[in-house]
Amino acid sequence: MIQTILLKNRPKGTPTPSDFEFVKEDINLTPKEGELLLDTVYVSVDPYLRSRMSDAKSYIPSFELNKPIHSGVVAKVTASKNDNFKEGEFVMGMLDWKTQQISSGKELMKVDGDKAPLSAYLGILGMTGLTAYLGLTQIGKPVAGETLIVSGAAGAVGSVVGQIAKNLGLNVIGIAGTDEKVALLKSKFGFDAGINYNTSTDIRADIAKAAPNGIDIYFDNVGGPISDAVLFNINKFSRTINCGAISVYNETELPQSVSVQPFLVKNSSLMQGFIVSDYEKKFPEAMQQLAEWLAAGKLTYTETVVEGFENIPKAFMDLFEGKNTGKMIVKI
Amino acid sequence: MIQTILLKNRPKGTPTPSDFEFVKEDINLTPKEGELLLDTVYVSVDPYLRSRMSDAKSYIPSFELNKPIHSGVVAKVTASKNDNFKEGEFVMGMLDWKTQQISSGKELMKVDGDKAPLSAYLGILGMTGLTAYLGLTQIGKPVAGETLIVSGAAGAVGSVVGQIAKNLGLNVIGIAGTDEKVALLKSKFGFDAGINYNTSTDIRADIAKAAPNGIDIYFDNVGGPISDAVLFNINKFSRTINCGAISVYNETELPQSVSVQPFLVKNSSLMQGFIVSDYEKKFPEAMQQLAEWLAAGKLTYTETVVEGFENIPKAFMDLFEGKNTGKMIVKI
Numbered sequence: 001m002i003q004t005i006l007l008k009n010r011p012k013g014t015p016t017p018s019d020f021e022f023v024k025e026d027i028n029l030t031p032k033e034g035e036l037l038l039d040t041v042y043v044s045v046d047p048y049l050r051s052r053m054s055d056a057k058s059y060i061p062s063f064e065l066n067k068p069i070h071s072g073v074v075a076k077v078t079a080s081k082n083d084n085f086k087e088g089e090f091v092m093g094m095l096d097w098k099t100q101q102i103s104s105g106k107e108l109m110k111v112d113g114d115k116a117p118l119s120a121y122l123g124i125l126g127m128t129g130l131t132a133y134l135g136l137t138q139i140g141k142p143v144a145g146e147t148l149i150v151s152g153a154a155g156a157v158g159s160v161v162g163q164i165a166k167n168l169g170l171n172v173i174g175i176a177g178t179d180e181k182v183a184l185l186k187s188k189f190g191f192d193a194g195i196n197y198n199t200s201t202d203i204r205a206d207i208a209k210a211a212p213n214g215i216d217i218y219f220d221n222v223g224g225p226i227s228d229a230v231l232f233n234i235n236k237f238s239r240t241i242n243c244g245a246i247s248v249y250n251e252t253e254l255p256q257s258v259s260v261q262p263f264l265v266k267n268s269s270l271m272q273g274f275i276v277s278d279y280e281k282k283f284p285e286a287m288q289q290l291a292e293w294l295a296a297g298k299l300t301y302t303e304t305v306v307e308g309f310e311n312i313p314k315a316f317m318d319l320f321e322g323k324n325t326g327k328m329i330v331k332i
Numbered sequence: 333m334i335q336t337i338l339l340k341n342r343p344k345g346t347p348t349p350s351d352f353e354f355v356k357e358d359i360n361l362t363p364k365e366g367e368l369l370l371d372t373v374y375v376s377v378d379p380y381l382r383s384r385m386s387d388a389k390s391y392i393p394s395f396e397l398n399k400p401i402h403s404g405v406v407a408k409v410t411a412s413k414n415d416n417f418k419e420g421e422f423v424m425g426m427l428d429w430k431t432q433q434i435s436s437g438k439e440l441m442k443v444d445g446d447k448a449p450l451s452a453y454l455g456i457l458g459m460t461g462l463t464a465y466l467g468l469t470q471i472g473k474p475v476a477g478e479t480l481i482v483s484g485a486a487g488a489v490g491s492v493v494g495q496i497a498k499n500l501g502l503n504v505i506g507i508a509g510t511d512e513k514v515a516l517l518k519s520k521f522g523f524d525a526g527i528n529y530n531t532s533t534d535i536r537a538d539i540a541k542a543a544p545n546g547i548d549i550y551f552d553n554v555g556g557p558i559s560d561a562v563l564f565n566i567n568k569f570s571r572t573i574n575c576g577a578i579s580v581y582n583e584t585e586l587p588q589s590v591s592v593q594p595f596l597v598k599n600s601s602l603m604q605g606f607i608v609s610d611y612e613k614k615f616p617e618a619m620q621q622l623a624e625w626l627a628a629g630k631l632t633y634t635e636t637v638v639e640g641f642e643n644i645p646k647a648f649m650d651l652f653e654g655k656n657t658g659k660m661i662v663k664i
Contacts, residue, residue, distance in 0.1 A: 223591055223593035223594065224591070227593060242593050243597065244597060248591055248593070254591075255591040256589065256590060257588065257590075258589075259555055259556070259577070259580055259586075259588060259589040260603070261552065261555035261577040261603075262580055262587070263605075264603060264604065265576060265577055265605040265607070266605065267605055268604075268605045268607050269605045270603070270604040270605070271592070271593075272596065272600075272602040272603070273595075273596035273597045273598065273599055273600045273601050273602070274600065275600050
């Protein structure tokens with residue numbers, strides 16, 4: 001029995017269970033020459049998938065209606081007629097939300113469960129780590145002694161951004177949504193300070209207090225009112241990495257914010273959208289640096305692992321309520 | 333009789349005549365050793381002066397209350413005890429709004445009325461030309477064949493931006509506020525297309541029509557709703573030069589706009605504040621290129637010249653109603 005999750009409707013606002021459809025097929029898949037059969041082991045759910053579910057113009061094509069959704073997946077090779085892969089090996093790639101599927105082997109990367117836990121290849125050693133490292137270094141251009149603030153700080157990317165910034169000698173402030181997350185930023189990830197945006201009565205002032213020298217780099221995962229508050233604290237020549245805008249992805253009206261232009265003009269400041277796939281050429285050097293830090297104990301990570309194929313949509317929807325700490329992964 | 337204009341009040345919203353105070357002094361100025369006496373010839377009035385009149389944190393210090401306002405000025409040396417300057421020479425610098433003043437000669441640049449009209453040193457060969465050239469080249473990084481849009485296109489900086497972009501082989505669209513200005517963009521400055529934001533019923537659609545291949549570079553002098561409309565038309569990897577935000581300088585409430593973050597994320601796009609003084613090291617090469625184009629007839633400019641020292645505040649206030657075409661200058 002093979003299960004598949006299709007995109008049934010384009011979500012209006014926050015995704016709901018009715019936007020997804022489960023299909024069961026009682027068939028046996030057999031790889032043809034050059035193909036391999038994959039059993040899904042881990043599925044990554046990520047905020048950016050929300051924008052692929054809408055049909056607005058975006059940097060990657062929209063998902064098609066009534067077709068399988070796909071995302072980063074770690075899978076086990078259970079049969080192979082492809083010389084590059086052997087039965088029993090594990091691979092990582094952009095694969096369908098299916099319990100089992102056939103692949104040509106193209107754009108699959110082998111992963112080694114002895115070097116790091118298999119799920120890490122969807123996180124710290126995968127797109128999450130690459131996004132944090134390359135966004136920070138390529139756009140943020142950090143200099144030791146500067147002050148960095150990151151929103152969505154306890155999230156998958158945010159928690160890695162902060163640790164990398166600490167490794168590079170920066171003063172690091174994180175913004176997150178619960179006291180537990182804020183505590184974790186300091187105790188587990190080594191941040192210098194944390195702000196709970198849900199209990200703060202004046203985020204702008206709390207940022208000013210946490211960053212007496214102002215903000216040099218803002219790694220922005222959220223957009224919206226939190227980003228507005230950061231604007232009032234940026235330094236001359238500050239850099240903002242616009243990595244995501246999770247706070248507005250579900251809005252059905254066009255979101256409004258404080259006008260950024262006067263702040264940018266006054267401070268000679270930069271804001272730049274970041275999409276990790278633009279930096280593919282830098283992946284090898286970034287992976288090497290991340291693996292080194294991980295081996296040296298200079299990077300740690302958290303995962304929220306949800307069990308069961310049937311819980312993939314729920315895990316995805318939970319992202320928008322901040323129910324995850326670190327990378328959200330579904331184990332099949 | 334020496335006349336001076338002081339900042340009497342910090343303007344609330346649009347500046348009014350009561351924000352300025354005229355002072356007359358019946359004194360004779362005599363330069364001491366190393367000093368020179370200057371008679372003001374041309375005074376530049378510029379939108380950025382508005383932000384210096386407020387006491388908000390900015391990239392340059394605020395003007396002090398009850399002290400003379402200053403801006404770019406061309407003056408004639410009428411007496412000199414400084415070996416670097418001779419009586420009868422002309423100089424350009426940041427000088428007080430006074431009919432006559434003493435200077436140490438520091439940070440004054442000699443200008444040559446035989447090479448170009450004296451007023452050009454406040455415009456096309458001064459800060460205006462440098463702003464257009466360096467903002468476009470340093471942040472915009474133009475590539476022949478790309479499409480550029482500029483707001484405030486008939487203004488001092490905007491009209492030069494468009495011409496430089498044409499010299500560099502770009503497709504150029506200008507946004508301005510009257511049909512006369514739009515006509516001028518095409519007939520005088522060689523723009524490919526123009527949009528009148530006051531008569532357009534859908535700026536966003538009009539931009540799309542004028543730029544079928546989308547916008548690669550946006551040179552933004554205005555901020556506000558015009559900049560919102562441009563956002564919907566930006567291409568992947570587009571660059572926005574945030575040079576000014578004249579549309580919001582006079583707002584007393586914090587201006588709101590469409591959230592830029594989702595657009596930047598989707599398009600890997602860049603926005604960066606530009607202040608010409610950050611690029612001082614590039615002034616000589618920029619001046620040389622501008623002078624070459626001017627001599628070759630590949631740059632033209634317009635000025636709105638208002639006569640009379642007493643009209644300086646009015647000329648400044650008229651900027652915010654778009655009464656100027658090109659550089660606004662007061663002749664004393």
